[in-house]
Amino acid sequence: MNIPSLVSSLAASHVQYFPPSRVLNSGMRMSSMDPKQERALLHQARDDPAAFRELYNHYFPRVYAYVSYRVGxxxxxxxxxxxxxxxxxxxxxxxxxxxxxxFAAWLFRIARHRVSDFYRRGRGSEETIPLEELPDLASGVLFPADAVAQKEKFACLRRLIGTLSPRRQEVITLRFFGGLRNKEIAALLELDERTVASHLCRGLEDLHRKYLDEFGSKEDMHDEQTR
Incomplete structure (x- = not known):
């Protein structure tokens, strides 16, 4: 059981549950943009707002995944x-x-502030996603029992992330849902990269320990039954 891979699967499946009603482009992915191209687009967009569309299309999936996970x-x-x-x-x-x-750090700082404003106004609430409505983790065709087990893990992982310290929650959410690198997270949160790496590492270790406490015995039993 690999916690980073499981969190990545959670992030990949998350938008299946919170799909934007306006589908911009079914082929959009969380890919990187050449820095020279990005800088040129930013320069052009200052005089021509239409040039901002390419930046919008590029960053929308990442910003949406981050915000929708935070807001629900x-x-x-x-x-x-x-x-x-x-x-x-x-x-x-x-x-x-x-x-x-x-630019990614600057853009996500705006998104982070907007999410904070949302909760500050009392519009947000901690809602539990009904198990039967959770998406299947992206792993191919599953037998019904396996699909239910994966949904249980999905729900458990969401809950366990919520038990981490606020800083570690933020780092993990930005890394896996926002697709930001440690350098970008450091700039956004005004930390050094080593501190971000430490929060990420310890946060994942905490998740691993909590996850084993919750699912370890069940997985051991499953392994015994499949031998």
């Missing part, structure tokens, strides 16, 4: 993401390019 409701997530990009476009003149990853 499609309509609220869409509103926050839309506000994030509108704010970014409106304040683009204030952005200062500091090398690769600087």
């Amino acid at each position: 409701r499609v309509r609220d997530s869409e509103d926050i993401v839309a506000d994030t990009f509108l704010t970014a476009l409106d304040k683009l003149d204030t952005f200062e390019w500091r090398g690769e990853g600087s």
Whole structure:
């Protein structure tokens, strides 16, 4: 059992449960953009807002995955993401390019503040996703019993992430749902990279321990039965 892989599967399956109602492009993926191209688009977008569309299309899946995981409701997530990009476009003149990853950190800082504002206004609530409505983890065709077991793990993992310290929750969410690298997370949270790496490592270790406490005996029994 590999916790980073399991969290990655959770992130990949998450948007299946919280799909945006406006599908921009079914082929969009959380890929990287060449820094030179990104900087050129940012420069062009200052005078031509239409040039911002390519940046929007590129970052939308990552920002949406992060926000929807934090918020938990499609309509609220869409509103926050839309506000994030509108704010970014409106304040683009204030952005200062500091090398690769600087725009991603700046954009996610806006998204993070919008999520905080959402909860500060009392609009958010900690909701438990009904087990029967959870998506299957992306792992091919499963027998019904295996599908139920995976959904249980999915629900458990979401809950266990919520038991981590706020900082470790944030680092793990930004890393696996926002697709940010340690350098970008460090810039966003105003930490050094080693501190981010430490939070990520210890957070995953905590998840591993908590997960084994919850599922370890069940997996051992399953292994015995399948031998």
